[in-house]
Amino acid sequence: MLEVRGIATFYGAIQALHGVDLDVAKGEIVTLIGANGAGKSTLLMTVCGSPRARSGSIRLEGEDITQLPTHEIVRRGVAQVPEGRRIFPRMTVFENLQMGATLGDPAHFPQDIERVFAMFPRLAERREQRGGTLSGGEQQMLAIGRALMSRPRLLLLDEPSLGLAPLIVRQIFEAIGRIAREEGVTIFLVEQNAFHALRLADRGYVLVNGRVRLAGTGRELLANQEVRAAYLEGGHG
Amino acid sequence: MAYFSQQLINAITLGAIYGLIAIGYTMVYGIIGMINFAHGEVFMIGAFISLIGFMICAGLGISSAPVAILLVLLTAMAFTAVYGWTIERTAYRPLRGSFKLAPLISAIGMSILLQNYVQLAQGARPKPAASVVQGGYTLFSADGFDVRVTWLQIIIVVVTVALMAGFSWLIAKTPLGRQQRACEQDMKMASLLGVDVDRTISLTFVMGAALAAVAGMMFMMYYGVVDFFIGFLAGIKAFTAAVLGGIGSLPGAMLGGLLIGLIEVFWAGYFTSEYKDVAVFAILVLVLIFRPTGLLGKPEIEKV
Numbered sequence: 001m002l003e004v005r006g007i008a009t010f011y012g013a014i015q016a017l018h019g020v021d022l023d024v025a026k027g028e029i030v031t032l033i034g035a036n037g038a039g040k041s042t043l044l045m046t047v048c049g050s051p052r053a054r055s056g057s058i059r060l061e062g063e064d065i066t067q068l069p070t071h072e073i074v075r076r077g078v079a080q081v082p083e084g085r086r087i088f089p090r091m092t093v094f095e096n097l098q099m100g101a102t103l104g105d106p107a108h109f110p111q112d113i114e115r116v117f118a119m120f121p122r123l124a125e126r127r128e129q130r131g132g133t134l135s136g137g138e139q140q141m142l143a144i145g146r147a148l149m150s151r152p153r154l155l156l157l158d159e160p161s162l163g164l165a166p167l168i169v170r171q172i173f174e175a176i177g178r179i180a181r182e183e184g185v186t187i188f189l190v191e192q193n194a195f196h197a198l199r200l201a202d203r204g205y206v207l208v209n210g211r212v213r214l215a216g217t218g219r220e221l222l223a224n225q226e227v228r229a230a231y232l233e234g235g236h237g
Numbered sequence: 238m239a240y241f242s243q244q245l246i247n248a249i250t251l252g253a254i255y256g257l258i259a260i261g262y263t264m265v266y267g268i269i270g271m272i273n274f275a276h277g278e279v280f281m282i283g284a285f286i287s288l289i290g291f292m293i294c295a296g297l298g299i300s301s302a303p304v305a306i307l308l309v310l311l312t313a314m315a316f317t318a319v320y321g322w323t324i325e326r327t328a329y330r331p332l333r334g335s336f337k338l339a340p341l342i343s344a345i346g347m348s349i350l351l352q353n354y355v356q357l358a359q360g361a362r363p364k365p366a367a368s369v370v371q372g373g374y375t376l377f378s379a380d381g382f383d384v385r386v387t388w389l390q391i392i393i394v395v396v397t398v399a400l401m402a403g404f405s406w407l408i409a410k411t412p413l414g415r416q417q418r419a420c421e422q423d424m425k426m427a428s429l430l431g432v433d434v435d436r437t438i439s440l441t442f443v444m445g446a447a448l449a450a451v452a453g454m455m456f457m458m459y460y461g462v463v464d465f466f467i468g469f470l471a472g473i474k475a476f477t478a479a480v481l482g483g484i485g486s487l488p489g490a491m492l493g494g495l496l497i498g499l500i501e502v503f504w505a506g507y508f509t510s511e512y513k514d515v516a517v518f519a520i521l522v523l524v525l526i527f528r529p530t531g532l533l534g535k536p537e538i539e540k541v
Contacts, residue, residue, distance in 0.1 A: 048429060070428040079430075086426040088419055099419050102412075103431035150431065 001026045001154055001186045002047070006056035009039075009046045016042040018210045019056065024154070029180050029187045031197040031218070033231055034207035040190040041083045043207070044156050047188075048080055049073050060154070075103055079152035083159055085143040089132025093123055096131050096142055100149030108151065116145035119175060137168035144175060154186045155179065161193045169193065173200055194231035198222045206231075239379035244506040245499075250390045250459065252498020253397035257452035258475030259482065259490035260404065261445025267421045267485040268441050269333070274344040275324055277472015278351035279317050279446045283453025284463045285359060286313040288366050295367070302369055306392070313454050314447040321446025322439055330435065348468075355465040363464040366457050393455045400451060401491055404444070408487060417441060421485070470514065474501070477521040483534020492532060 002024040009017040016039045024030045034040050046053050049070045058066045065073050074080070079100075088096050097116060101109050117124035120141040126134065131142060140160055147155055157176065161169040173196050180187050191197035198204050198218040206214040206227060214224065221227050258280050265273045290309035299305050328347045332339045373387035408414035419427040420437050428434045456471065457463050478497040482489025497517055504516040524531060 050425065050428065071431045071433050074429060074431045082426065082429060086423050086429075088422045088426070090422055091415075091418065095415060098412075098415060099427070099430050099432075102416070146430070 001028075001061060002188065003059040003062075004043075004047070004056070005058075007043070007046055007053045007058065008055045009042050009051055009053050011042075011051065016210055017046065017053075020207070020210070020212055022205050022212060022215070024186060024188050026186055027180070027184060028203065029176070029189065029201045031189045031191055031201035031204045032207055033191055033194040033197055033204060033221075033227075035230070036192070038207045039210040040207055041158050042210075044080065044082075044158050044188075044190055047073075047156060048078065074150070077151075077153035078156065079147035079150050079154070080156040081140075081143045081147045081158060081160060083162075085136075085139045087131035087134065087139045087142055087146075089130065091131055092128050093131060093134070093142055094127045096146050097123075097149050100146030103150050109149075112149050112151065116148055119148075119178070120145055137164050137172075140164060140168070140172055141175075144172070144179075148179065148183075148185075152185060154188065157187065157189045159191055159193075160189070161191065161196060169196060173197075176200065192231075194227065195222075198227075239377070239382040239384050240506070242376070242384045243382070244502050246384070246386050246390060247506075248499045248502035249495065250393050250498070251502055252495035253394050254452045254455050254459070254494075255471070255475045255478045255497050256491045256494025257397055257400065257448045257455075258471060259478040259494045260401075260487065261449050262476050262479040263482070263484055263486060263490040264417075264441050264445050266479070268417060268424075268438055269329070269340075271329070271340045272344065272476065273324075273329075273442075273445075274341070274472070274476075275328070275347035275351060276445065276449060277468035277470075277475070278348050278355075279320055279324070279468070280449040280453045280456070280471055280475075281463070281465065281468030282320055282351065282355065283313050283317045283446075283450030284457040284467060285355060285364075285453075286316050286450065287454035287457050288364060288463055291366065291369060305369060310396075310451060310454060313450040317446040317450035317453070318443045321442040321444075321449075324446075325439055325442040330438075348472075352465050352468070359465060361465065363462045366461050366463065368461055369458055389458055393459065396451065396455070400448065404448070405487060413437075413440065474514075474517055477517055477524075479531075480521060481524050481531055483531025486531065486533045489531055489533035 004020060004022045007017050007020045008015065020043060032040055032043065045051060047058055049068055053066055057064055060076055060078065065076065088099060097113055101112065104112065122138055123141055123145055126138065131139065134142060160172050164172065176187060176189065177200055179185050189197055189201065198221050201218040204216065204218050204221045205212050214221065214227065261276045262273065265271065287309050290312050291305060294305040294308060324347055328343045329340045332343055370389040370392060373385045376384045376386060408417060416427065416432045416437050419432060420434055424434055474497055475494065478493035479490045481496055482493025500520060501513045501517050505513040
């Protein structure tokens with residue numbers, strides 16, 4: 001599905017990614033864990049073409065998308081739940097979901113929005129409320145719902161658990177699991193919350209200072225000493 | 238009372254024109270955070286195109302005023318839309334992502350360029366325009382003073398209200414308006430959802446320019462004279478209107494336009510017309526000092 005080869009990304013003169021390779025196969029849940037500033041969000045945004053990779057290649061189902069503009073990349077079935085959720089604050093929940101369907105077939109809209117409301121009933125209750133007035137958990141649900149409105153083949157999630165209460169985190173991860181299993185959406189999940197992410201994922205990568213340090217199945221990484229020491233000690237979960 | 242009513246009618250007419258221009262400033266500011274100082278010149282070009290348009294209509298023997306107005310209106314909107322698109326494409330888009338003052342400087346350059354271009358092409362002398370709509374309606378007489386509203390004033394206000402209503406609907410309810418608001422609130426997220434941001438920005442310029450053309454045509458009909466410099470003063474006043482209403486706010490631009498019209502006309506009517514522009518710009522200074530977000534531009538409190 002997604003094939004990243006030797007990606008290098010810069011912010012001005014500062015290099016954020018140093019030749020990253022990774023793969024996400026169709027139907028998989030793959031997670032990328034790493035500390036703050038390791039380059040996780042940069043990698044997700046680079047997949048969407050903003051910022052653009054300076055070298056290396058990104059392929060989506062065999063097609064090279066490295067040089068495509070963002071709106072062309074997402075048109076090919078990639079949806080992102082970005083860092084900080086980025087809900088449109090002065091739009092209602094309903095309008096935010098309409099924005100998510102920008103590329104969708106209008107004929108699918110009623111069905112798709114019902115599916116999102118079924119997954120997150122809270123959003124249905126708040127459909128006329130402005131995005132900026134929602135709680136953090138509700139905003140995260142809205143960000144995920146908005147991404148699903150385009151019927152993506154590949155869903156990129158950037159730290160969906162950040163700043164949320166443990167109960168809400170569990171709900172969000174359950175929803176991600178359902179999206180993968182029931183809807184067949186391929187998922188690439190970036191997380192600091194390594195415990196939840198690795199338990200959910202089929203495979204995982206560990207990113208350190210812009211380089212992939214480790215790769216393996218979720219179970220392998222959970223058992224790995226280095227991962228345990230760096231990301232799991234301190235009582236997650 | 239009669240004098241007051243007459244001034245009020247004149248003020249609303251002028252305010253409508255300012256409001257139409259102000260929408261262009263406020264929308265462009267809302268979406269890309271820059272003041273398009275060439276917008277006043279687009280208004281001026283709209284006025285010139287209308288002038289030429291009416292002359293062509295007269296030459297073709299179109300004697301029906303409504304038909305001529307409609308034809309000229311649509312032509313002027315179409316032409317200035319092209320101007321708006323071209324200005325954005327050539328002067329602003331290449332500078333997107335550059336330092337913040339760059340597009341502003343470019344806008345001032347574009348403004349000077351357009352002024353000089355019209356001056357060269359049309360001459361520097363003010364051009365009188367034949368009046369297309371004559372007559373009016375006497376509302377009432379008091380103290381030996383007739384309070385009149387001309388047909389032209391009615392046309393100006395009706396067209397403005399209709400355009401503003403249509404435009405507000407477009408922004409609030411259509412997918413295009415939604416995409417514009419999305420770009421305004423979070424451009425990067427909008428592009429992540431598949432919105433073609435460049436195209437949306439272009440369309441914003443096109444719409445603002447088309448509305449400025451309408452204002453230009455009305456100004457030309459109302460004052461009966463145009464020259465290459467009218468865009469400067471009218472543009473700055475409309476900009477003041479946009480700031481007064483709250484830059485970035487669509488209803489703010491309309492309200493601000495109306496208020497600037499009221500201030501200018503009543504100042505001229507009750508004090509001295511020499512200082513009417515000073516009164517308007519004093520308002521700009523006061524707003525910037527005491528309420529920089531304008532009347533309706535108060536940002537909402539958002540949870541993070």
